[in-house]
């Protein structure tokens with residue numbers, strides 16, 4: 001099965017900058033009253049020459065489909081874990097095409113390509129199966145005020161081929 005979309009580093013497709021900032025802001029920060037300009041400022045860190053943080057964009061040519069990020073820290077309670085896959089988002093009209101799965105797998109692959117063997121993420125109970133099915137292993141439960149589960153993925157484990165060649169679902 002060949003994916004009908006591309007995943008690019010935001011550095012390679014900066015035209016999507018405003019859309020990525022908007023989606024991250026709307027999904028996670030607008031409800032907390034954080035200004036869009038603050039999120040856009042943080043996102044500019046993904047455009048510098050440092051390998052981390054990373055922002056990825058799933059797109060079909062000029063059409064934005066979704067985004068994911070790799071950041072140094074996602075939970076202040078657990079500073080010992082780094083880096084994290086975060087801000088996984090697919091626009092509602094494009095969901096259930098394995099774009100989300102591919103964005104997660106590509107973010108993990110990009111971490112492993114830097115010589116880092118472990119990557120973390122946190123998710124609410126609603127998303128538990130989504131990550132379990134991709135080989136992520138829960139290591140901490142009910143963390144923080146949002147009661148999230150913390151998952152780890154180690155290099156060589158999980159559905160790492162998904163970014164290149166998403167498997168056909170039954």
Ligand SMILES: CC(C)(COP(=O)(O)OP(=O)(O)OC[C@H]1O[C@@H](n2cnc3c(N)ncnc32)[C@H](O)[C@@H]1OP(=O)(O)O)[C@@H](O)C(=O)NCCC(=O)NCCS
Nearest residue numbers: 088089090095096097098099100101123127129130133169
């Ligand atoms: C979570 C999210 C990123 C998933 O994006 P997506 O592109 O729909 O992801 P996928 O298509 O890879 O998989 C989603 C589900 O659809 C299923 N699916 C994918 N392709 C399918 C197909 N052709 N037929 C039937 N089901 C399919 C997958 O099995 C998966 O099910 P699961 O969640 O029970 O494991 C998206 O729903 C989203 O942006 N949600 C809001 C933000 C959010 O919650 N982010 C995650 C925070 S932890």
